[in-house]
Amino acid sequence: MWKTLSKTDARKEFLTWEPEKAPEPNCEDKYMDLRKRLIEASNLTTQFLDKNESDSRKSDYLYDLKFGLEMYNILMNEYKFTPRLAANDQIWIYLSMKVVPDLVYKRWGLSESRYYKQSRRIWLKTIWWYIHLSWTNSIDETYQILRGFTTDEIVQLVERSGPNGYRIDVTREIMCQFSQVQMNKQSRNLFRRIMKLNTARIKIVEPALTKGGTKYYVEELIKYFDESPRNN
Amino acid sequence: MSSAIMFHKVLDDQLFQKIGYMPQPLKGCYINEFFEENELSIEPLEGQEKVYQLTDPKVHWDPEIHNLILSQEIVIANPVFLFNAGGLATTDSVIGVAFRWYSKDSAQYNVIQVGEISYFDVSNKVININVEISEGNLRGKVTFDIVLYLAKQGLLMKNAVAGTVLGVLENKQIIFDGESSMFPIVEINDPNKPLWWVNCDIDEPLYDQFTEDNVAIVINTGHKNSRYLKIEKGIGSSPILMEIIATGLQIIIEKVKESGDWQQILSNKSEPGSIGQAIYYFVNTFNWDVTSPENLAKSIREDFDKRF
Numbered sequence: 001m002w003k004t005l006s007k008t009d010a011r012k013e014f015l016t017w018e019p020e021k022a023p024e025p026n027c028e029d030k031y032m033d034l035r036k037r038l039i040e041a042s043n044l045t046t047q048f049l050d051k052n053e054s055d056s057r058k059s060d061y062l063y064d065l066k067f068g069l070e071m072y073n074i075l076m077n078e079y080k081f082t083p084r085l086a087a088n089d090q091i092w093i094y095l096s097m098k099v100v101p102d103l104v105y106k107r108w109g110l111s112e113s114r115y116y117k118q119s120r121r122i123w124l125k126t127i128w129w130y131i132h133l134s135w136t137n138s139i140d141e142t143y144q145i146l147r148g149f150t151t152d153e154i155v156q157l158v159e160r161s162g163p164n165g166y167r168i169d170v171t172r173e174i175m176c177q178f179s180q181v182q183m184n185k186q187s188r189n190l191f192r193r194i195m196k197l198n199t200a201r202i203k204i205v206e207p208a209l210t211k212g213g214t215k216y217y218v219e220e221l222i223k224y225f226d227e228s229p230r231n232n
Numbered sequence: 233m234s235s236a237i238m239f240h241k242v243l244d245d246q247l248f249q250k251i252g253y254m255p256q257p258l259k260g261c262y263i264n265e266f267f268e269e270n271e272l273s274i275e276p277l278e279g280q281e282k283v284y285q286l287t288d289p290k291v292h293w294d295p296e297i298h299n300l301i302l303s304q305e306i307v308i309a310n311p312v313f314l315f316n317a318g319g320l321a322t323t324d325s326v327i328g329v330a331f332r333w334y335s336k337d338s339a340q341y342n343v344i345q346v347g348e349i350s351y352f353d354v355s356n357k358v359i360n361i362n363v364e365i366s367e368g369n370l371r372g373k374v375t376f377d378i379v380l381y382l383a384k385q386g387l388l389m390k391n392a393v394a395g396t397v398l399g400v401l402e403n404k405q406i407i408f409d410g411e412s413s414m415f416p417i418v419e420i421n422d423p424n425k426p427l428w429w430v431n432c433d434i435d436e437p438l439y440d441q442f443t444e445d446n447v448a449i450v451i452n453t454g455h456k457n458s459r460y461l462k463i464e465k466g467i468g469s470s471p472i473l474m475e476i477i478a479t480g481l482q483i484i485i486e487k488v489k490e491s492g493d494w495q496q497i498l499s500n501k502s503e504p505g506s507i508g509q510a511i512y513y514f515v516n517t518f519n520w521d522v523t524s525p526e527n528l529a530k531s532i533r534e535d536f537d538k539r540f
Contacts, residue, residue: 006439006503082368084296087339090441129339164334164375165341206343209330209381210395217395 004090010116041070068127240392243399252309324386337372377403449480
């Protein structure tokens, strides 16, 4: 059974933390193994980026991506974590405040919203969903697909969930197809426009029920901007 | 695809009446650890339109570890009215029927095609819906709806493309965990311990979740009398199990009453999924009378006798 921490309790605990000092873990013993695994994942991520991406200008994003993939893999395969659990903010608040607060601190300092305050900004939750919504077959393949994106795409993808939840088949197809487009176009705004167009279209059509299904639907979304120079 | 889809006709009340939509009740079941199929109860919540509570008479179903199989038969008496003038699509088109489930609480949106209707279909078109949702997905409040959509765009159909939603036949919200659909029951096997007891590890009932971590009715399957409980038959078929659960819940409520948060609990100030919210729900939905221990004992049993 996963421990939870409410926003109210998180706030109380957050107020006890010393300014400019990394908060210390304060979790039940049964979480120490998970903590160890996540710390290892963070260290592995840093080593991997030093070795393979040392000249990249977007080290924060690549850290989010690589650590996110490692965390996703650990939680899903070693801890039987499910989307149902991932939809529960209070589980993420417990992990952020009690299990690995030092990792959240390393990335965001003492920004309240990244620990507990704003549902869509809780860092561990956001990067888990970013990976889940983009997952393609394996860690390596997903890394390659997402490597060319930025933190802006994390925000666009995760925060545009709409009031009714994520269409996971659609988001995965968008990320897969757009990763190929993006290499050629280098257009930062195009992704945002595609997500906006998608939001407008799903009010009228169900992507999975269109002719050619989700794959063709996403092809059409991307092609729309190819064929409409005035919108580009 | 971009602009034409804006001008299609959608199902309105008048057309809905003409087509004669006749749904059978939605049924739910799940497969347990022994690969046995177990029925679930889907009952409307009093005072809330189109909101249903899903419960397991055996108090065993857990959306984290069990799937959910939903089935429903629907009949459209006069499908011909869906086509041509006054209808939703041209006679050379095909209209699809889809089942959608979506939920902000579960952060998911899914759609599944369940049937098709053509102009040449006879009257009383029957569609059987069978949908399986795997474990680890459902949480909180989930909307289930049945929609009509354009499955195949005929040559004469100009205003909509395949995939366009043409109208909603019915929708309902079902409440899963977090709203007290389950009693926190834990089974253990220890011949040296009593048949049952209650664990209460409550610090703040307004926040502590209504889960085994904080409150649990522990049933000992290793006890010499446990065979009389007939746990596998469920609460409705086991008067002793019903008594244990009724008494266990009473103990939990009496314990919470001792806390300083009781008035806030009765004012629905508890966090979602908390012990306080569960108690508020029992009191307001099932009329449990918490004014005295004897009233509470009686009203829980009156409620259980009606429901199980």
